[in-house]
Amino acid sequence: MRTKRFSALHLIILLPVTMLLTAGVLLAVFYGIFGKEGLSLLEGLYLVNSRFVGEYDQTQVVDSTLSGMVDGLGDRWSYYLTEEEYAAQNQRRTNQYVGIGVTVNYESEKGLTIVEVTAGGPAEAAGLQSGEVITMVDGFSLAGENRYEGSEHIQGEEGTTVTLEVLGTDGQTRTVEVTRASLDSDPVTAKMLEGNMGYVALANFYDHSAERLEEEVTKLQEEGAVALVFDMRNNGGGYLSQLTEMLDFLLPEGPIFISRDRAGNEEVTQSDASCVDLPMAVLVNADTYSAAEFFAAELQEQGVAVIVGEPTSGKGYSQQTFALPHGGAMAISTGAYFTGNGTSLIGTGLTLDAEVYLTGEGDAQLEAALDLLAQN
Incomplete structure (x- = not known):
């Protein structure tokens, strides 16, 4: 009997000690991974939840913290989304x-x-x-x-x-x-302009955009287009897969996109030999970002297109969106990207063949692009 009582008492004492040791190990692991800054974030949330006397919305506290964390990166391309914003973005990207x-x-x-x-x-x-x-x-x-x-x-x-x-x-x-x-929401609109110049406007690089661009370009070719104008003005970009699918359709065999991750690992996307053999022009403005900006750069680098419009921002990082347990999401820059020849747009943006601004009367940028195509 004495042995049983001793074992039970020993177990009662041992359980809290084991729990403390486990907590200590977890804390050490957490510190090893995230450092004192990570511990500070965790402790800050603990203090708010255990000591703050006022009324507050915990989700709002977490949203503000995560938003501030992303802002602290100093990267204009990374961003934080609340649960509602993340849901809206996912819906929008389906077109x-x-x-x-x-x-x-x-x-x-x-x-x-x-x-x-x-x-x-x-x-x-x-x-x-x-x-x-x-x-x-x-x-x-x-x-x-x-x-x-x-x-x-x-x-x-x-x-x-x-x-x-x-x-x-x-x-x-x-x-x-x-x-x-x-x-x-159809991301592509197209029409034949005077002189059999095909015009294709792309709103984004989200779902079905590559498929729709290929359909419209093919239709214009069948109608006798002698050149193509791609309107990328006010296009904020989208999915890499849609971008490379478009470039593969338009360009001949060779590298069309290079990406490099944090560890320096490089991945090269190749185009096959099939291509669209027509002179091209791309219209851009200050709101031509990401995939839209790269689209213009790669066509120009391959010698198949001229670029007309306004200077662009020079984006060269791709973002990956990570869903978080509370419903929000963090989109952060996880890779650098380069043209097929290894050129980054960071700090330079596009090299314009004709710098043209809209004046409010007509479309001077489109007219300039048509003039350049007519000279070729």
């Missing part, structure tokens, strides 16, 4: 969105001016037309500065309804109920 199917601008002080109505979308079904102004959303006035919040109020879950007050082109106001739906 689909939930909405009513209108493109708007902020020119009118009265609200959101409808520039375009998506064919087959809810807005068209509800009778909304280009030129009309959405002045109120579910009782929220869009007059003045409020109009900049209008899109947020119009967006919502698929299948739900939104009540709009609309000022028609005849000056009459009416109330319209529209059911939100999931809509496809």
Whole structure:
């Protein structure tokens, strides 16, 4: 009996000691991996959760901490996303969105001016037309500065309804109920210009963009295009896979993209021999970033395209998005990239064949590109 009592007592004493030793080992491992800075972050969260007397939102505290961590990198290309922002980004990158199917601008002080109505979308079904102004959303006035919040109020879950007050082109106001739906957003638009010059505008490098670009370029070739103009203005980039697929389609055999990770490991993407054998031009502006900027650089380096427009930022790092346990995400630069010949755009941006700015009348950049193509 004495032995059993001794064993039980020994076990009671041993358990806390074991737990303390385990905690100590974990703390040592954590310190070894993250250092005192990592321990400080953990302790800061512990102090807030255990000692702070005011009311607070823990998710907001974590979001602010992680956002500050990314800001501290001093890298303009890395960023932090809250749970809501991450979900919205994932939706946007599918080239689909939930909405009513209108493109708007902020020119009118009265609200959101409808520039375009998506064919087959809810807005068209509800009778909304280009030129009309959405002045109120579910009782929220869009007059003045409020109009900049209008899109947020119009967006919502698929299948739900939104009540709009609309000022028609005849000056009459009416109330319209529209059911939100999931809509496809085509990243590519194309047309044949005078002189059989093919024009292809690309909005982004997200899902289906390479497939759509190939379809439109092929169609223009079949219609007799003698040259191609790619409009990359206001294109913020997207997926590397879409970029390299486009370059492979357009360019002859050879290296088209080189990436290098933190450890110095290098990966080279090659194009096959099949290509589009036409002179090309790329339109760019200050908002041509990432894959769009690289697209122009690689076509120019291969000697198949001229670049027309405004100086670009010179991005040379690729970002990887890491989902976090609480629903947010951290997108940080994890690789440097180079053209097929090993050139980085960092600090230089694109070398323009013609530096041209828009003046508000016509499209001087497009005209300059067409002139350069006509001279070749």
